[in-house]
Amino acid sequence: xxxxxxxxxxxxxxxxxxxxxxxxxxxxxxxxxxxxxxxxxxxxxxxxxxxxxxxxxxxxxxxxxxxxxxxxxxxxxxxxxxxxxxxxxxxxxxxxxxxxxxxxxxxxxxxxxxxxxxxxxxxxxxxxxxxxxxxxxxxxxxxxxxxxxxxxxxxxxxxxxxxxxxxxxxxxxxxxxxxxxxxxxxxxxxxxxxxxxxxxxxxxxxxxxxxxxxxxxxxxxxxxxxxx
Numbered sequence: 001x002x003x004x005x006x007x008x009x010x011x012x013x014x015x016x017x018x019x020x021x022x023x024x025x026x027x028x029x030x031x032x033x034x035x036x037x038x039x040x041x042x043x044x045x046x047x048x049x050x051x052x053x054x055x056x057x058x059x060x061x062x063x064x065x066x067x068x069x070x071x072x073x074x075x076x077x078x079x080x081x082x083x084x085x086x087x088x089x090x091x092x093x094x095x096x097x098x099x100x101x102x103x104x105x106x107x108x109x110x111x112x113x114x115x116x117x118x119x120x121x122x123x124x125x126x127x128x129x130x131x132x133x134x135x136x137x138x139x140x141x142x143x144x145x146x147x148x149x150x151x152x153x154x155x156x157x158x159x160x161x162x163x164x165x166x167x168x169x170x171x172x173x174x175x176x177x178x179x180x181x182x183x184x185x186x187x188x189x190x191x192x193x194x195x196x197x198x199x200x201x202x203x204x205x206x207x208x209x210x211x212x213x214x215x216x217x218x219x220x221x222x223x224x225x226x227x228x
Contacts, residue, residue, distance in 0.1 A: 008128055008131060011124050011127050011128040012124075012125070012128035012129075014121075014124050015121050015122075015124035015125035015127075015128055016121075017121075018117055018118070018120055018124060019121035019122070019125065021117050022114050022117040022118030022121055023118075025113055025114045025117060026111075026114045026118075029110055029111065029114065032093075032095065032101070032103075033093065033110070035096055035097065036093040036094055036095050036096065036103075037094060037095075038093060039063055039091075039092050039093075039094060040063075040089050040090070040092065041061040041062055041063035041089070041091075041092045041102075042061065042062050042063075042087060042088070042089055042090065043059045043060070043061055043062075043084045043085065043086055043087060043088045043090060044060055044061070044062045044086065044087075045059075045060040045086070046059060046060060046082055046086075047059075047060055047074050047078075049078040054080065055080065056078035056079050056080045057078055057079065057080060057081070057082040058074050058075045058076075058077065058078035059074075059075045059082065059083065059084045059090070059104075060072055060073070060074050060075075061073055061074075061075065061092065061102075061104070063094070063102065065099050066099055071099070071100065073100070073102045075103075075104050075109060076103065076109060077104070077109050077112055090104055091104070091105040091106075092104055092105055093105045093110075138193065138221075141221055142211070142221045142223075145211035145212070145213060145219075145220065145221045146211050146221075146223075148214070149211040149212050149213050149214060149220070150181070150183060150211065150212045150213075150214055151209060151210075152180070152181065152182070152209070152210045152211070152212055153179065153207050153208075153209055154177035154178055154179030154190055154207065154209070154210045154222075155177060155178050155179065155206060155207060155208075156175070156176075156177055156203060156206045156207065156208055157176040157177055157178050157189070158175075158176045159173055159174070159175055159176070159198070159199060159200050159203070160173070160174055160176055161173060161174075162174050162194055165194060167196075170196070172194035172195055172196055173194070173195045173196075173197070173199060174191045174192050174193075174194060174195065175192035175195070175203070175208065175222065175224070176189065176190070176191055176192075177190045177192075177208050177210065177222070178190070179210060181212055181217050183212070183214055183217055184217055188212075188217065190220060190222055191222075192222045192224060193222070193224075195224075195227070199224075199227055202226060205226075208222060208224075209222075209223040210222050210223065211223065
């Protein structure tokens, strides 16, 4: 069994760290919600938030502390146009232990960090698992066709580059063969999966086995076990 490529290991490690961080953040947010009190504040102004391409507005909200004093906080989320109007009442949460720890009582205000970190973690996880899943699907397809498909000895025709795919400036190779499909009694051209190393040096024989689906002639797998 081949070991996992270093890049794939790094991607999966990053995914694990980001998903773990998202879970930790979610745990803190739940703890904050359970230890907070619901109140109502009022939008009194906006703070301009600049980025490289745009400007958004974060509402400045006034609210009353348990001792009766008034306080202000700036929302952690901003938008354009502003999500609230001046003077508009807003549901807020403030910590019973730290009344200055305040947040708008809204889904995105409370969970935006977890959504971003967790979403990126899922993207990295899917990228890291793409190759193993694809390899598993290929093995399953090969096993099924080997057991139930038509076995054809096809004649080697050529090795070509697949210019429809480019990764890091490289184009993969494909082995081209030709054989008679017994289901159609016609000649058929077969292409191997994309190969990232030139297989020419390993093609010391002119005949390569292909297994073809008996009902779907375009579904087949080329036996490249000699390259492993």
